[in-house]
Amino acid sequence: MPKKNKSSKVARAAANIKSRSQTQKSYTAPARLQKIFAALDLRFPRAECALRHENAFQLLVATILSAQCTDERVNKVTPELFRKYPSPKDFVALAQEELEQEIHSTGFFRNKAKSIIGAATRIVQEFGGEVPRTMEQLLPLPGVARKTANVVLGTAFGIASGVVVDTHVFRITHRLKLTKQTTPEKVEQDLMKLVPQDRWVSFSHQVIWFGRKICFARNPLCAECPLATLCDSPDKTV
Numbered sequence: 001m002p003k004k005n006k007s008s009k010v011a012r013a014a015a016n017i018k019s020r021s022q023t024q025k026s027y028t029a030p031a032r033l034q035k036i037f038a039a040l041d042l043r044f045p046r047a048e049c050a051l052r053h054e055n056a057f058q059l060l061v062a063t064i065l066s067a068q069c070t071d072e073r074v075n076k077v078t079p080e081l082f083r084k085y086p087s088p089k090d091f092v093a094l095a096q097e098e099l100e101q102e103i104h105s106t107g108f109f110r111n112k113a114k115s116i117i118g119a120a121t122r123i124v125q126e127f128g129g130e131v132p133r134t135m136e137q138l139l140p141l142p143g144v145a146r147k148t149a150n151v152v153l154g155t156a157f158g159i160a161s162g163v164v165v166d167t168h169v170f171r172i173t174h175r176l177k178l179t180k181q182t183t184p185e186k187v188e189q190d191l192m193k194l195v196p197q198d199r200w201v202s203f204s205h206q207v208i209w210f211g212r213k214i215c216f217a218r219n220p221l222c223a224e225c226p227l228a229t230l231c232d233s234p235d236k237t238v
């Protein structure tokens, strides 16, 4: 290849990379982020966790049950479950097969039963029956990854330890081009840089409700979307 052609190709590639990074910067510009926060505040001013619970342990169990399952389904199972087994000690004493029967309808019941009994056992043995309040102490519990730990810390204790990245947050932050990352952990790292810490808990709840009510995975209700003017996702329907 003649030298001139090769150098012009390199220059074009460099220009493309520069323009892509400038575009990404404009998607995450402070003014755009403020508009997103304001629209979410207006539409979902009191967004909260939809999982029914009366304490941190119940929320931990409900969050483990919510993996690959709807919150509505979990909320049908947990009132009776928590009536029969109110404390971590009750779960430690429970045979795994018995718990599997109780939570069968939430799916993946064998793994979930194992995780719940395992987490309850460590909570009783290592933390005197109280759910611990730090990410470092929660993450080693069976069935607990960052998403579950963030739900428990944020909702039960009001501790902003990170941003919950569930299926809704993952989908919507990609549609809004706030991140290009391909794993929930890396998406969370991006969001923790873009969203002020005092919004981490509310932003998670707001985006989850936004995903449930408007920005569905299939056929999102773009005509009713308060973020429509800020969105140029290929999934947009208007």
Ligand code: SF4
Pocket: 175, 176, 214, 215, 216, 220, 221, 222, 225, 226, 227, 228, 231, 232, 233, 235, 236, 237
């Ligand atoms: S315009 Fe549509 S795709 Fe974009 S954020 Fe709103 S509902 Fe989602």
